[in-house]
Amino acid sequence: MSDLHIASVTKLFGETSVLKGVTLDVKDGEFISLVGPSGCGKSTLLRIIAGLETPTTGTIAIGGADVTQLRAADRNLSMVFQSYALYPHLTVAENIAVPLQMRQMTALQRLPLLGGLLPSARAQAGDIAQAVSHAAQILEIAPLLDRKPGQLSGGQRQRVALGRALVRDPAAFLLDEPLSNLDAKLRVQTRTEIAELHRRLQATFIYVTHDQVEAMTMSDRIAVMMGGEILQCAPPDVIYEDPDDIRVAEFIGSPKINILPVERNGTVLTVFDQVLSAHFSADSPKLMQMGLRPEALRLTQTAPLLTGRVVHLENLGAEIFAQVALDSNGSRVTLRAIPAQRHSLGLGVQVGLSFDLNSVMLFDADGARLRKAEVAATRAAEVA
């Protein structure tokens, strides 16, 4: 079993607190993404899991065994680095063989000349060569085995780094932004390949990225980190559709979610003096924030809830994103439209916008989600 338990881990670098008590359970075979803006502590958390940093407080357990005090070399984890970190003086085959040599051969067997003369070392070397060529086949890098890393392209180096990680059978794979040095096209391709690799190996993957698309497309669960904390850890669809926190809602989703102020006067819920729900009866703060995904907004001529002028258009072919400056306070909202609506959108055109209360997310002034208030608002709207 290689499930992973991270219990209230904190990390101080001098006076700066990088991790503020992170707790995370990763099931065996799960693909977890740690996603967040730079400086949120996601890489530090990964390095603590790897054993390259020691936590200030808290514990790490792999398969039920506490490994907090164990060296990185003894934790049986594999890691793929952003810079690939291949040994520049070794060929691809030798690079991939290193983890096996270090773990399976004795110091005597590894000696440069003498080791080759030992019969046991030769048998080992044969096994290792077999494992290397197997890994090379999985990653389709067999023709490159004799080259040096300096002679490879970025994508090829990336595969070699993956090969070095998967040649042995680690408890978990740790990947630190492995795609960020690749060009856009290769990134999309490698993304698919890593996801397929995960399905094939059935191993635990912990994947650090700042790219929400990578996190959304590959993971079983996403842990959104900000300011040294995990704000929410849930499957991608939950993170997108049902975020716990306004920061999660704002970080995940492109274009960004629209946030509008909502006011409650007694039982009346209003946005820019437009009544949303007249018989709102929940116990909620007077001032709230409303999150609306761009696809939740729709163009309408009859009784629009919001009106504004189109100030910017982005036509992506399959969809159009329009930025609308609201008449009420000039703030911009983004609307996702289909190409058929192109004729009704043009720079400077006055448009009316509407939305369903079902698709509204309410947050309090601090950004915490107000689910009860949403239910009440929806119910009140249905009654009306």
Next chain:
Amino acid sequence: MTRDWWKHLVLILGAIIVLAPFYMMVSYSFKSPGEIDRGEGGFFGRQEMMIDPRCVALRQPGRADIEAARARFVGQDDASVQASLLAETEADCSMRPALFNYSKAFTEAPLVRYLLNGVAVTLSIFLIQSVVALPAAYALAKLNFWGRDAVFGLVLFCLLIPVHAIALPLYIGLAKLGLTNTYAALVVPWTISVFGIFLMRQFFMTVPDDLIDAARMDGMSELAIVWRVMLPTAIPALLAFAIFSVVAHWNDYFWPRIVVTGNRDLFTPPLGLREFKGDGDGSFFGPMMATATVIVTPLIVAFLLAQRRFIDGITLSGMK
């Protein structure tokens, strides 16, 4: 004509000043003593047959030789037999000056032995310096430990201490240990090179941390990282250091002169040059310069080879 012609002129003049003694050395090593004294014969000398006076003096025909040779020179008196024998001896002892100088260099003193001593001493020094400097530099560059900056400060401080200032205490220490006139005395004082530690530390600072972390993830101990990861990536820097170290200790005259007092078996090549120092009968400049040429040749060859590896090493550092 470029505007920078004067820079080239200065550089050419500098090069001439640096190269002139080498030119003289190589030129003298080819010439006969007479040509050296008179300063003639161009670079190679005229390479006329010359007679080695010492060879002739050692083989002066005596009474017994004349009696023995009488059978070959029938009907001649003693004086003419002696003259004929002398002429034969002179013919045996005459050779081209270049051959004379170089054969003298190897026969007059055990130059091969000195060269082997030099190789043994400089290689031992460099090997032990590397064994000490690489882990020390790795620790100073990449490990966090209490007092690291202070230790590095000490390294920098030691760079400022001139060798000659501590020569006497070093000599007394070695003498008390009974190590003078041993190979150990030639090697031990130089085994910790602060310059080497400093140079390698500066290079290791440029090695990406990810590479070391990757090695740790692959199961390497810290020492394994030094030998299996840092050393191969540091080959260019190590070669640069090797040039400094080997040149300095191969050419060193001062320290071997101090600790090797009697035993000629321990002489390093520069000490061997003293063998041709003129005593009463004038200096043997030709053989002396031939010896000097033999001594510097390995260095020049090694440097040219290392220069090629230098360039290889630099292309190897394309890690990212």
